[in-house]
Amino acid sequence: KSLLQEVEAFSANDKQGLETFRLRYVSRKGVVGDLFEELKQIPNEEKKIVGKILNELKQAAEAKLLVLSEQLEATASSNVDIDLTLPGIPNITGNLHPLSLTRYRIIEIFERLGFNVADGPEIEDDWHNFSALNFPENHPAREMQDTFFIEKKSGRDSQDVLLRTHTSNVQIRLMKSQKPPIRAIMPGRVYRNEAISARAHCFFHQVEGLYVDKNVSFSDLKQTLFHFAKEMYGKDIKLRLRPSFFPFTEPSAEIDVTCLICKGEGCVVCKRSGWVEIAGAGMVHPNVLKNCGIDPQEYTGFAFGMGIERVTQLRYQVNDLRLYSENDIRFLRQFRTSN
Numbered sequence: 084k085s086l087l088q089e090v091e092a093f094s095a096n097d098k099q100g101l102e103t104f105r106l107r108y109v110s111r112k113g114v115v116g117d118l119f120e121e122l123k124q125i126p127n128e129e130k131k132i133v134g135k136i137l138n139e140l141k142q143a144a145e146a147k148l149l150v151l152s153e154q155l156e157a158t159a160s161s162n163v164d165i166d167l168t169l170p171g172i173p174n175i176t177g178n179l180h181p182l183s184l185t186r187y188r189i190i191e192i193f194e195r196l197g198f199n200v201a202d203g204p205e206i207e208d209d210w211h212n213f214s215a216l217n218f219p220e221n222h223p224a225r226e227m228q229d230t231f232f233i234e235k236k237s238g239r240d241s242q243d244v245l246l247r248t249h250t251s252n253v254q255i256r257l258m259k260s261q262k263p264p265i266r267a268i269m270p271g272r273v274y275r276n277e278a279i280s281a282r283a284h285c286f287f288h289q290v291e292g293l294y295v296d297k298n299v300s301f302s303d304l305k306q307t308l309f310h311f312a313k314e315m316y317g318k319d320i321k322l323r324l325r326p327s328f329f330p331f332t333e334p335s336a337e338i339d340v341t342c343l344i345c346k347g348e349g350c351v352v353c354k355r356s357g358w359v360e361i362a363g364a365g366m367v368h369p370n371v372l373k374n375c376g377i378d379p380q381e382y383t384g385f386a387f388g389m390g391i392e393r394v395t396q397l398r399y400q401v402n403d404l405r406l407y408s409e410n411d412i413r414f415l416r417q418f419r420t421s422n
């Protein structure tokens with residue numbers, strides 16, 4: 084009885100205490116073991132009763148050993164050296180790709196001017212990518228060395244299938260499917276058959292803009308792009324239009340901005356001329372409107388197109404186009420806005 088009380092009252096603070104308990108009460112060489120030895124000498128009629136008591140003692144000791152070792156483990160794990168004053172381990176999350184950051188910013192600026200965002204296919208037929216945009220039959224852009232053709236077709240009405248070379252195909256799809264007023268920007272990926280280098284890639288991204296309505300004029304185009312440039316590159320930016328040529332716009336212009344070093348959101352890389360090109364633009368050619376079933380006597384429109392890579396390059400001073408698609412985590416992490 085007193086042994087049973089001892090067993091029940093025992094408490095172990097450490098491993099050594101636990102071992103002491105085991106040796107004394109559970110091991111065969113301990114006190115309980117000794118009692119079992121003594122059991123052999125007592126007369127048979129008492130053996131039964133004493134044996135039963137001893138067995139209960141043994142079971143109690145074994146159960147207690149289990150409880151003690153569990154208690155010890157529990158306190159051990161809560162006693163590991165935890166410094167609660169240390170800052171937590173940050174949860175590293177992903178971040179948007181720099182081209183996405185730029186695309187979202189461009190969309191934000193134009194949405195406030197009332198432009199919708201439109202989308203179109205990257206695999207396109209010749210008509211939507213070239214013919215409808217007033218490219219003549221033998222235009223050099225249609226050459227294999229400029230365009231990735233997927234399927235060359237012969238026959239009068241069948242169209243070659245290709246990877247779009249610009250987002251202007253979406254202009255055509257919009258004008259075919261909607262009535263003016265149309266005011267949309269069209270971001271997307273485009274493909275050209277070019278050798279990959281720091282300055283050229285076989286795919287890149289554009290944002291095209293289109294505004295078709297009654298009385299849309301060249302000054303609307305200029306003010307729209309001027310507003311965009313100020314928002315994107317800073318208030319002090321100046322805009323310059325140089326005459327240019329695209330089959331689908333007339334007149335056509337190339338848009339330059341002045342090089343300002345890190346003002347506003349962007350850092351414009353300075354060229355020796357003091358100007359850097361950001362977009363191509365012009366008034367939608369009457370033939371293009373006609374091809375889409377819009378009367379050029381009633382409606383006019385402007386269109387512009389710019390490279391998202393170029394804008395990103397000016398914003399973040401990335402000088403090698405290949406970085407955008409190499410997926411180097413060290414490059415991508417630099418555009419993290421939090422963490």
Ligand code: PHE
Nearest residue numbers: 249251363364365386387388
């Ligand atoms: N599609 C032209 C290009 O890829 C850009 C452009 C779009 C020019 C709209 C004028 C108007 O170079």
